[in-house]
Amino acid sequence: MDRIDAMRAFTTVATEGSFTRAAERLEMSPQLVSKYVSQLEQHLGTRLLNRTTRRVHLTEAGSRYWQGAQQILDEIEAVESQLGDMQESAQGRLRISAPVSFAAHHLAPMLCEFQRQHPAVSIDLQLNDRKVDIVEEGFDIALRIGHLRSSSLIAKRIAPVRIVAVASPDYLDRFGTPTRLEDLQEHHYLRYSYVENDATLPMHRWLKETGINPANEIVCNNGDVLVQAALQGGGIAIQPTFITGPAIAEGKLKLVLPEHEPEPMGLYAVYAHRQLMASKVRSFIDYMDGYFGDQPYWDRF
Incomplete structure (x- = not known):
């Protein structure tokens, strides 16, 4: 039994006062709605609804359960709505790991310009020359310099490093x-x-x-x-x-x-997933792409 689906079926029946109207609202068959409610009652070990030929009524246990279940469903909907908003517009905390010297010399202007374009994104920049584990250490993006070996991570070349x-x-x-x-x-x-x-x-x-x-x-x-x-x-x-x-x-x-002089290395933005990427990560990667150019300003001497 999917408990969330069963909760949603029960609360809709209680609100509509009918399995048929609840089924129409949920876009499923009345039989499936009835099955969900019966499974939920069996799971809880108590009757939630008294059924008559005309209408259903909440039992005392059903009334108490309805209040809690409705609150849970409202909270789930709110969280999903927030996530949807985050996917549509860049927002939230963006955690970035970057090499010490490169960040100290060149990242501050870029980060400030990015944040002016995306004011709902807050930035947590951590400087470290070691190779961080972005998944284990909770980073959204790691900037790395070198000749990257193949891995399960996704890497986007940002600039040459001479x-x-x-x-x-x-x-x-x-x-x-x-x-x-x-x-x-x-x-x-x-x-x-x-x-x-x-x-x-x-x-x-x-x-x-x-x-x-x-x-x-x-x-x-x-x-x-x-x-x-x-x-x-x-x-x-x-x-x-x-x-x-x-x-x-x-x-x-x-x-x-x-x-x-050796062949140039590269500055790469490394991240964990290409699919279902948070908008804050996608926006930052898109912003960095081409920011420094094929001949960065520090090479113009």
């Missing part, structure tokens, strides 16, 4: 500009220690495979710190242009070994 080696003019004047990967042996290296995809980066891979250790290094799990160290003349950093782009454009950093 990786470059950079150093300050002062550092290159003091230590020389490397012209071959082997020259890195004599240089100071500002190494990012949280590179899930470092096997795809030629310079990282080359250093690992040859066993060459740079003359000195600073290791950090945050790209902004390493770029700041490069600006201070601390060494050569391999970082995305969404961090290094402004300093390159201003001449504060110079490209190193550009002929060994």
